[in-house]
Amino acid sequence: MKRQSSLVSESVLLEKLIRRDQQAFQWLYDQYSAALYGVVLRIVRDDEQAQDLLQDIFVKIWKNLDAYDATKGRLFTWMLNVSRNTAIDALRARKTQPSGAIRTDEESVHIVDRQHHTEQPNPDHIGVQEVVNRLRPDRKQLIDLVYFGGYTHEEAAEELNLPLGTVKTRIRAALQELKQLFKS
């Protein structure tokens, strides 16, 4: 898989980034900005704010590169977490009721459709999109709630009217399914 093969070059990239190499930054931006912007947009659902946040996020990434520890996890995952946390914090600061941040399945499908039509289609992403659509809707909903909404298990259980144990089991099942889907 593409990202698998970039493991070696990722450490090289990181080394260049820490040396403040502009080319390395441009590569990093070109490679990941669409994914990070998509995540932020999905969380705050406001183009203008999402653009501001994306800029803040890259500044944060740039300034905290030396805090990233390659032994603890992957660079992209780290960047995703920086983006997610920044966007969720901004959303919480903006809204007093976190329930408003959650979109229904219908909305999600609508937005995914719209992105599909309006944005330049990336062949990689189209494949990924098909895989994601094979995910069971109840599991997908839970992942979105926790991952994009920043919900705790308890908050998710309350939101979905499910027992806490079911939420935990379903989260594991959802990610295992996701793992299997991308493996094949």
Add this chain to the structure above:
Amino acid sequence: MNVTEYIASGILESYVLGAVSDQERREVECLSSIYPEIRQELDHLSTALEQYAQAYSVEPPASVKENLLKQLDFEKPVVPAVVRPLPVDPWKNGSPTFRTTWLVAASVGILVLGFAFFLVSQLRTNQQTVASLRTANDSLKSEVQQLHTQQSLAEQSLALLSKPGMRAIELRGNDKAPSGRMLVFWNAKTREVAVEVQSLPPLRPDQQYQLWSLAGGQPIDAGVFEAGSTNLAIQRLNRTIDRADAFAVTVEKRGGSPTPTLSTLLAMSPVDA
């Protein structure tokens, strides 16, 4: 501990979704660094979630990138907090660094050479300047010396001439010295006598000019003097003259004669002419 059970517990899935407490997070990070199986499972889950997130990719407007490129400071090295081994980069061998080293060494060499040439040329210019200054200084010194001598002579002459009673008599050459011209200064009170040769023919080395004063028809020796060597300077003669009706000049043997040789009379002029 039972790694398989831990992996199956679901905590890793919650970890990658960011839905764990700080304590649980530290626990997962610690265990994943100890057990490769846990680390591997975490990597698989992270990769899956990365791809899931990528499904929602949206290209941000170009302005975001432009702003970032303006805002961030590039190529200022920072000291990394964690020291990691330098990764082996298979696409880049050592040659660029090698070449850079040589380029730097060569430029430093050229700079040093250039600087050396600059110093040498500076030294040469300075030496030339010193030499010409020394010459100028020498000529100035001799000029000052000359001026000094002239000035003291002029002062003596002035002192002599400014005494009251000093009279100047002009003597002109006869047909033996048509262009001959000189002045005799005589002070009847102090009895001093001096001459200023303006133009007289040059003499043989064994000859000298001699001045005579005529009083009551008798010639009196008024001293010998040179022509030409101390041009335009007043020569004071070592004689005292108390009476004179006229002054005359003859050519005599060096040291002077007791009586004038009339055949060599060059000029004569009365005092009250």
